[in-house]
Amino acid sequence: MNEFDLVLPSAVDVREVGMRDGLQLEAPVPLAQKLEMLDALVATGVGRIEVTSFVSPRAVPALADADALAAQLGRWPGVHWSALVANARGAVRAVDAGVADLEYVVSASDSHSVANAGRPTAGALGAVGEVAGLAHGAGGSLEVVVATAWDCPFEGRTPITRTVDVARAAVTAGADALCLGDTIGTTTPLRVLQLLDAVRRACPGVPLGVHFHDTRGSGLANVLTALQSGITQVDSSVGGLGGCPFAPGATGNIATEELVYLLEESGVRTGLDLDALMTAARVTERAVGHELPSSLFRAGGRPVPRGAVTPTPASAPS
Amino acid sequence: MNEFDLVLPSAVDVREVGMRDGLQLEAPVPLAQKLEMLDALVATGVGRIEVTSFVSPRAVPALADADALAAQLGRWPGVHWSALVANARGAVRAVDAGVADLEYVVSASDSHSVANAGRPTAGALGAVGEVAGLAHGAGGSLEVVVATAWDCPFEGRTPITRTVDVARAAVTAGADALCLGDTIGTTTPLRVLQLLDAVRRACPGVPLGVHFHDTRGSGLANVLTALQSGITQVDSSVGGLGGCPFAPGATGNIATEELVYLLEESGVRTGLDLDALMTAARVTERAVGHELPSSLFRAGGRPVPRGAVTPTPASAPS
Structure with missing residues (x-):
């Protein structure tokens, strides 16, 4: 007999990023429809929602309504809201709008950092302290998302030591938490584990999350490996x-409903309801006006009754 | 520090089933194009190809050319060919056509067995002995594929004991190997492990494979769990x-290129070449005349150079 046991955490803390990472490249969705999306998302039971970015409306027109959206969040008490910012100016806006839990991206590769944030990695790291200070001053927290943590679209593989250096520098500068981003959806389970282990060694005790894209089919396998290693x-x-x-092939984040299906079926609590997620996906599909990539959404959710009829004997007739 | 280590087999034996499971529901592809597909598939380096089914041409018109196709296989020495059969009549045809390594499906659920094979599970099991005898008589082997091993589209969950009973009965009747089929793409890692463990206990030493569909995003996570438990x-x-x-949502098998990408990047040898697989997928797409579901194929293969430029220091400017 083999000795393998699938050891997973008893619960996983899902952060829904569709309102931010999902919508940021879409044609702008009217505020009223975003509120419908949020109604549907909150009804899933999800505890954390990254709701928008406070960035230049010219750079990301789809999220130009960040302040107006943030002003509505009091409708849904009990949800932990966060927002992405690209610099201290954005952090001031976010805090003024009442969102004090911030995410801030630092690309581990210079080329992507320049393309994404207009400055190389060191420059992006240089703003962590100020952004953290603004978040902390408002009673919030700062999570640094290390983008291109595994691979960069311009430079290829990101050395593990590089990502670790960036993570350590972010924490030193004031980040309360870290998230590793597989920006172009290229990583795979062994590399996931290697990087997670290295970052945990470098930043012991710092909350660490994962952000995978399912561009090459490995998304949930990567999640599974991360969970086996203790990520929640x-x-x-x-x-x-x-x-x-x-852009053909630029597929999206791992789908929340696929994640929840896999986890709940494997005994890992998420607090999210799959049927409510299917409703939220339908609302989202209407809002963006095109088909969503999720296979589970297209397949139609849990397909079979959870019970089964009593079968006839399986023995072959003699 | 956590203690988790991702232990995977050093090599995995991939069986390409696109010529059979992939084509069976397509409009018939002309024989010349099937030979082009096989040229491209053999060039990937894959060692095992399930090349067709010897079944009623009325039931599966797309594979009505099984005999003609089998007559061409001598072009590619060194590939391990197999074919699916639905009964002893099909086994005779296969053996006469020179394919002696056979797969035979037994659905663990009666309803699916009736729908798929025209008889309940016990009736399908009743033919295993004869089919095995025909394969063995021709110097070949018989693998029984247990369909609806986890879930049935009509009956819901298949009890583990039921699938185990079917697997044991198949081996008793003469099957040399087993494969567990997630026919409707519903299973998830914990259930994968539980069933694999139960079947291994019931049928120790019998070669055991897995056949997953990626209908709900869990396909490669299921593979990963199976591999961690020792499946190859x-x-x-x-x-x-x-x-x-x-049929919206009736998505396909796990994609060979996604499987190979994940495994090779995780240090598991497959013997398959990813670039050749992308070529084979293009040939296949032309043959079937519609877009293929593989995310990796749409994303365009390995996207980044395997090396990386030397980054500038990651430390923040002081």
């Missing part, structure tokens, strides 16, 4: 929304 | 072909 914070997007719908 | 025989289909393209 996972980003996902309703319907698998994310990436650019106009 | 995995079915997959080029481009993720399979299921019915006209």
Whole structure:
């Protein structure tokens, strides 16, 4: 007999990022429809929602309504809201809008950092302290998302030591938590584990989450490996929304409903309801006006009754 | 520090099932194009190909050319060919056509067995002995594929004891090997492990493979769990072909290129070349005349150079 046992955490803390990572490259969705999306998402039971980015409306027109959206969040008490910021200016906006739990991206590769944030990695790291200070001053926290943590679209593989250096520097500068981003959806289970182990060694005790894209089919296998290694914070997007719908192959985040299905069926509590997620995906699909990539959403959810009829004997007739 | 180590087999034996499970529900592809597909598939380096089914041409018109196709297989020495049969009549045809390594499906649920094979599970099991005898008489072997091993589209969950009973009965009747089929793509890692463990206990020493569909995003996570538990025989289909393209949600087998990408990147040898697989997927897409479901195929293969440029220091400017 083999000795393998599938050891998973008893519960996983899902962060829904569809409102931010999902919508950011879409044509702008009217505020009223975003509120419908949030109604549907909150009804799933999800505890954490990354709700928008406070960034330049020119750079991300789809999220230009961040302040107006944030002003509505009091409708849904009990949800832990967070927002992405790209610099201290964005952090001031977020805090003023009442969102004090912030995510801030630092790309581990210079080329992506320049393309994404207009400055190399060291420059992006240089703002962590100020952004953290703004979050902390408002009673909030700062999570640094290390983008291109495994691979960069321009530079290829990111050395593990590089990602670890960036993570350590972010924590030293004031980050309360870390998240590793598989920005272009290229990583695979062994590399997931290797990087997670290295970052945990470098930043012991710092909360660490994962952000995978399912561009090459490995998304949930990567999650599974991360969970087996002890990770309990996972980003996902309703319907698998994310990436650019106009760029073939730029598929989205792992789909929240696929994540929840896999986890709940494997005995891991998420607090999310699959039927409510299917409803939220339908609302999201209407809002963005195109098909969502999630296979589970297209397949139609849990397909079979959970019970089964009593079969006839399996023995072959003699 | 956590104690988890990702232990995977050093090599996995991939069986390409696109020619059979992939094509069976497509409009018939002309023999010349099937030979082009096989040229491309053999060039990937894959060692095992399930090449067709010897079944009623009325039931599966797409595979009505099984005999003609089998007559061409001598072109590619060194590949281990197999074919699916539905009864002893099909086994005779296969053996006469020179294919002596056979797969035979027994559905663990009666309802699916009746729908698929025209008789309940016990009736399907009743033919195992004769089919095995025909294979063995021709110097071949018989693998019984237990369909609806986890779930049935009509009956819901298949009790583990039921699938185990079917597997044991198949071996008793003469099957040399077993494969567990997630026919409707519903299973998840914990259930994968539980069933594999139960079947291994019931049928110690019998070669055991897995056949997953990626209908709900869990396909490669299921593979990963199976591999961690010691499985080394995995079915997959080029481009993720399979299921019915006209039924929304009836998505295909796990995609061979996604499987190979994940495994090779995780240090598991498959013997397959990813670039050749992308070519084979293109040939397959032309042959079937519609888009293939594989995310990796759409994303365009390995996207980044395997090396990386030397980054500038990650420390923040002081």
